[in-house]
Every structure is written in C-alpha cells, then in structure tokens.
Amino acid sequence: FELGWLLQLCISIITLPKQEPHSDSDTNTGAANSLYEPSPVRVEALQVLALLVKGYFTLAQTSLLELGEVACKCMEEPDPSIQLHGARLLEETGSGIVQQHKPDSPTPLNQRVPVSQVVTFWSRMLNGPLPGALQNDEHPTLQTSTCDAASSILPAAFNSLPLR
Secondary structure, eight states, rough: OHHHHHHHHHHHHHEEESSSSSOOOOOOOOTTTTSSSSSHHHHHHHHHHHHHHOOHHHGGGGHHHHHHHHHHHHTTTTTTHHHHHHHHHHHHHHHHHHHSSSTTOOOOGGGGGOHHHHHHHHOOOTTTHHHHHTTTOOOHHHHHHHHHTTTTHHOOOOOHHHOO
C-alpha cells in the first residue's frame, strides 16, 4: 500500500509555485497568493496531508522532517487559514509520534521514529513559528491549535530539547 505519491502531491501543492502563472483555478487577485495555488486548494491539500498523517503515520513518518518544514512554512504565511491548517498538520504529526511511542503501541521499537529525530523536529518548530503562533492574540483559533500541537511533544523528546 503506497501513499508516498499522494503525500508528495499534497506537499507540492502546498509549497511549490504554480506551474502556470495564470491558472484557471486562480480566483483571487492578491499578488501575495498568485505565486501559489489558490488558498482553498492549498487548505484542501493540507487537510488531506493531516488525514494521511493521522491514519497512516507509519507510512508518513519517513517524511517527518519534510512534514515539519511544510507545517513551519504554512504557519509563517500571512493567510490565517493556511496558518491554522499548518498548525493542525503539526498537531497530527506530534500525536502520531506520541501514539507510536506508547508502551502498548503495535509499532516495533526498531520501526519507531528515533527520539533524536523527534528532538530535531520539535527544535525546528520551537525555533520557528510556534512561539509567534502561541502569542498571536489576533487569531485565538490558531493559538488554540498551536497549543494543542505543543501538547503533543513526545515527553522523551521534550526532556532533550535545548533550554532557552
């Protein structure tokens, strides 16, 4: 069962510039968004990506750091809906890691995401958009979603995160 193609398709829709400068699907005229697919298309791709991570974490974990970069990029964008769905992707990814590391997890120890990689993942988030999103008083939904994401930091990784 191979989902890598769908994972990569969603990531490319979210992060890569459009192939055609003036696509038929381009309904907004804002210069900031014209480089990428329209916001609703990118939000749908983020939703699919979050569902893939939620339902097929063992398949998605091979792209863990790339998923983190996608979440960071989205949370740093000006569009609140892209920020919010980036935070939700982050939350699903964190929850997948936590579930995988539970004592009763069916995932064999040697197939779990290594704690060192989890530390790298969360270090990037904490040194990137996470603090700003947590303090964004203009978007309480984003704050809540980001708080939920932060609560999904694997305890073993949390203890290894650099203190600031």
